[in-house]
Amino acid sequence: xxxxxxxTNSSEETLEIAKRLSEKVKKSDVVTxxxxxxxGKTTFTKGLAKGLGIKRNVNSPTFTIIKEYKDxxxxxxxxxxxxxxxxxxxxxxxxxxxxxxxxxVEWAHLIEDQLPSERLDIKILYVNDSTRKIMxxxxxxxxxxxxxxxxxxxxxx
Ligand code: ADP
Ligand code: MG
Numbered sequence: 001x002x003x004x005x006x007x008t009n010s011s012e013e014t015l016e017i018a019k020r021l022s023e024k025v026k027k028s029d030v031v032t033x034x035x036x037x038x039x040g041k042t043t044f045t046k047g048l049a050k051g052l053g054i055k056r057n058v059n060s061p062t063f064t065i066i067k068e069y070k071d072x073x074x075x076x077x078x079x080x081x082x083x084x085x086x087x088x089x090x091x092x093x094x095x096x097x098x099x100x101x102x103x104x105v106e107w108a109h110l111i112e113d114q115l116p117s118e119r120l121d122i123k124i125l126y127v128n129d130s131t132r133k134i135m136x137x138x139x140x141x142x143x144x145x146x147x148x149x150x151x152x153x154x155x156x157x
Pocket of ligand 2: 041042
């Protein structure tokens, strides 16, 4: 599996990569985010949202599993399945994955069996206080294309 690696030296740089990604995604795209607490999953999602033109503040959905933001170029469905009690529970994820917006799933491995096979997996690794390694693994040609474009235009990969 081809992997694309980026490195960011501030949360602003992570926001910027996410913003660039937001310019390439289309309806029904799915992005998963893995990484320890504080790695930057929500920061990345904020960058995506901002890039989509979403004005509402995006934060970790603490008590809700899914939050919808509909005031941008595309709707954003933000899932944080960390607190999902039963991994087999079906909250209608599929309707989001195939919906009119793009779906971002934090802690996606918890619902691995329910994820679509074509998607962009992103893993954020904490390096130090301000540095993160962002590993992207695309599944499907659409996502491979996106990763190639991102690495071509990236300042810090
Ligand atoms: P998660 O959702 O993975 O738990 P958050 O995005 O909520 O993580 O928090 C990441 C924290 O790390 C934020 O306080 C952010 O400012 C900080 N940070 C420092 N450097 C970076 C970086 N390069 N990329 C992303 N976040 C960073
Ligand atoms: Mg989070």
